[in-house]
Amino acid sequence: MAAETDVVGMLARLVAFDTTSARSNLGLVQFVQAELASHGVASRLVPDATGQKAALHAVIGPAVAGGVALSAHADCVPVEGQDWAADPFTLREANGRLTARGTVDMKGFWACVMAAVPGLAARKLARPIHLCLSFDEETTFAGAPLLVDSLAKHGPPPALCIVGEPSRMAPVVAHKGYASWEVEVTGRTGHSSQAHRTANALEAAAEAVAFLKAKARHFAAEGRRAEGFEPPHTTVHTGTFRAGSILNIVPDFAEFVFEVRAVPGDSAESVRDALADYAREVLLPDLQARAPEAAFRIRPRCLAPALSLDAAHPLVALAQDCGAVGPVGRMPFATEAGVFQDAGIATLVCGPGDVAQAHQPEEWIARSELEACCAFLDRLGDRMAA
Numbered sequence: 001m002a003a004e005t006d007v008v009g010m011l012a013r014l015v016a017f018d019t020t021s022a023r024s025n026l027g028l029v030q031f032v033q034a035e036l037a038s039h040g041v042a043s044r045l046v047p048d049a050t051g052q053k054a055a056l057h058a059v060i061g062p063a064v065a066g067g068v069a070l071s072a073h074a075d076c077v078p079v080e081g082q083d084w085a086a087d088p089f090t091l092r093e094a095n096g097r098l099t100a101r102g103t104v105d106m107k108g109f110w111a112c113v114m115a116a117v118p119g120l121a122a123r124k125l126a127r128p129i130h131l132c133l134s135f136d137e138e139t140t141f142a143g144a145p146l147l148v149d150s151l152a153k154h155g156p157p158p159a160l161c162i163v164g165e166p167s168r169m170a171p172v173v174a175h176k177g178y179a180s181w182e183v184e185v186t187g188r189t190g191h192s193s194q195a196h197r198t199a200n201a202l203e204a205a206a207e208a209v210a211f212l213k214a215k216a217r218h219f220a221a222e223g224r225r226a227e228g229f230e231p232p233h234t235t236v237h238t239g240t241f242r243a244g245s246i247l248n249i250v251p252d253f254a255e256f257v258f259e260v261r262a263v264p265g266d267s268a269e270s271v272r273d274a275l276a277d278y279a280r281e282v283l284l285p286d287l288q289a290r291a292p293e294a295a296f297r298i299r300p301r302c303l304a305p306a307l308s309l310d311a312a313h314p315l316v317a318l319a320q321d322c323g324a325v326g327p328v329g330r331m332p333f334a335t336e337a338g339v340f341q342d343a344g345i346a347t348l349v350c351g352p353g354d355v356a357q358a359h360q361p362e363e364w365i366a367r368s369e370l371e372a373c374c375a376f377l378d379r380l381g382d383r384m385a386a
Contacts, residue, residue, distance in 0.1 A: 007370050008098065011111035012091040015100040021075045021139040024052040028074050032056055032133065035114060039121045046150050048135070048142060055147035056133040059155065060117070061125030061384065068384065069130035069158040069345065070377075071336060072110040073137035073144075076102035082361035099364040104353035108365040109164030109373060112352065116377040123385045130158045137336055141178075141304045144336040148343045160315050161340040164351030166358060166365075167331070169372050171316055171324040172349035176229060177306035178334030179268035180259040182299045183208065183275075185283075188291035189252035198250040199291035202243035204283045205254035208296075209238050211278050212258055215271055226263035228330035234266045257301065261332065264308040272298060305338030307347065315346050322379040323372065324350050331355075350376075
């Protein structure tokens, strides 16, 4: 049934909403609510503290335990600084490719879900299908925990979850966790000719980055191996660094952002804790000897748990029975699947498109991938009705 609906038209409607993470997503979720309501499906919003963003939850079928959640995020990455041939928020089709921001990551999957709604609503489902749409997956992962925490408060939660991140419709049972932190170092400024009376925040921050680099080398050389990942070990990466204004002024402020992508079994927080210990024991004593007000602050930015599902779990067989392609796989990047898993909901990743196109200028998804996903959801509806 889903393949008979206008999935491309739905995708065009979804990508027209600029839901880059710095913007509100309310326009898109209110559109989704109205579309669901037109097919007799009630939904509710789970707002953030500002009221400018919200997750969405809907249930098709009976309010009983069990069932499957279909999960996606509404936000997408920015387009500034990228070379687009046309408006990134207007869908274009050529040679079987559908081009716009968010087509593959991951409004393509949600377009398939919305296209499946009429057929799912018309069935007499024995187990419910939950629709879960989050926000801020691309930045802080703030939306999914709010949504998952609310599931049990509004009827029986799902037993299973399929996160539709791009996997070319392969069943993915594991991915690395993701965590990132912002670090601020404050010292004392002054003329560089009197550096002995100052506390150089830039140099202390640089030593902290070098400490993290040493951690990265350790993981690469001696860390836990998780075969199936590329690379098969935990990685540590510093992405931005800001400090200083002119050479002969000692900088009293520096900041940087770092991330840890941990294989299942490793703890990203252990890297943060080791950095905090190094700052307290090595960096701060030197800074505060000349500037008692000096400080080293680590603020959480994002925390996404790893995913690890037994390849023999019945959810894998269900996905394969519905049309998931090929053997089970693993991903190096994080998704919201670990959030559902940590809540006791068995989860895997399976969605249309190739992650190689995600976040790129001229982002595209193949029409054939959408058709395959629609067929997958149609079969899933049959299984939930059986």
